Amino acid sequence: NAGVMQNPRHLVRRRGQEARLRCSPMKGHSHVYWYRQLPEEGLKFMVYLQKENIIDESGMPKERFSAEFPKEGPSILRIQQVVRGDSAAYFCASSPGTVNYGYTFGSGTRLTVV
Amino acid sequence: EDQVTQSPEALRLQEGESSSLNCSYTVSGLRGLFWYRQDPGKGPEFLFTLYSAGEEKEKERLKATLTKKESFLHITAPKPEDSATYLCAVQARRGGATNKLIFGTGTLLAVQP
Numbered sequence: 283n284a285g286v287m288q289n290p291r292h293l294v295r296r297r298g299q300e301a302r303l304r305c306s307p308m309k310g311h312s313h314v315y316w317y318r319q320l321p322e323e324g325l326k327f328m329v330y331l332q333k334e335n336i337i338d339e340s341g342m343p344k345e346r347f348s349a350e351f352p353k354e355g356p357s358i359l360r361i362q363q364v365v366r367g368d369s370a371a372y373f374c375a376s377s378p379g380t381v382n383y384g385y386t387f388g389s390g391t392r393l394t395v396v
Numbered sequence: 397e398d399q400v401t402q403s404p405e406a407l408r409l410q411e412g413e414s415s416s417l418n419c420s421y422t423v424s425g426l427r428g429l430f431w432y433r434q435d436p437g438k439g440p441e442f443l444f445t446l447y448s449a450g451e452e453k454e455k456e457r458l459k460a461t462l463t464k465k466e467s468f469l470h471i472t473a474p475k476p477e478d479s480a481t482y483l484c485a486v487q488a489r490r491g492g493a494t495n496k497l498i499f500g501t502g503t504l505l506a507v508q509p
Binding site: 286322326338375377385386389 | 400430432437438439440441442443445483485495496497498499500501502
C-alpha cells in the first residue's frame with residue numbers, strides 16, 4: 283500500500299529552464315494538494331486539485347506556474363523559466379475527500395535552480 | 397488574515413524531561429487544527445486533528461489539546477527518537493470547497509540522551 287509518491291526527489295535546473303514535478307496520490311485518494319517549503323519558512327499552500335479540475339489555486343503565482351491532475355496519470359506541477367527564488371522543497375499531499383483525516387504527504391521534490 | 401504562530405522556534409530537552417509546544421492561531425472560524433511531525437528530508441507525518449475547544453487526543457508520549465485561541469502539544473518523558481520539527485496547521489471554516497491548510501513555521505525539538 284504505497285503512500286504518496288513524488289518524483290524526482292531532487293531536481294537541478296538552470297535559470298530559464300522548465301521544471302516538472304510529479305505526484306501520484308495514495309490509492310483511493312482523489313484530492314491532491316501542492317505546498318512549497320522555503321528555508322526557514324513554513325509550508326505554503328499552492329494549489330488544490332481533483333481529477334481534471336483545479337479547485338483552489340489561490341496560493342500559486344499567476345505567472346510561470348501551472349498544475350494539472352489528469353484523468354489518468356499523476357498530478358504535475360510545472361514551473362516555466364525557473365529563477366533562483368524557485369529553489370525550495372515542493373510537497374504533494376493527497377486525501378480521500380475532506381481533510382478531517384489529515385493529508386498524507388509525499389517525501390517532496392527538492393528543486394535547486396543554479 | 398488567518399495566521400498560525402508556533403513557539404518556541406527550537407527546544408532542547410533531556411531524555412525524560414517533559415514539556416509543551418504552543419500553537420497560537422487566528423482564523424475566521426476554525427474547522428480543524430492539525431499537528432504534524434516532520435523529520436529532516438521527509439514530508440510531514442500526520443499526528444492529530446482537533447475540532448473544538450476542550451478536545452484532547454493522545455498518541456504514545458504525545459497529547460494535543462485545544463482552546464479557542466491555541467493548541468498545545470504535550471510531550472511526556474520524551475526519547476531521542478521524538479526529535480523532529482513539529483508543525484501546527486489550521487483549516488478555516490469559510491465558503492467554498494477549499495481544503496487548504498495554513499501552517500506555522502514549526503518547533504524544532506531536540507531530545508538529548
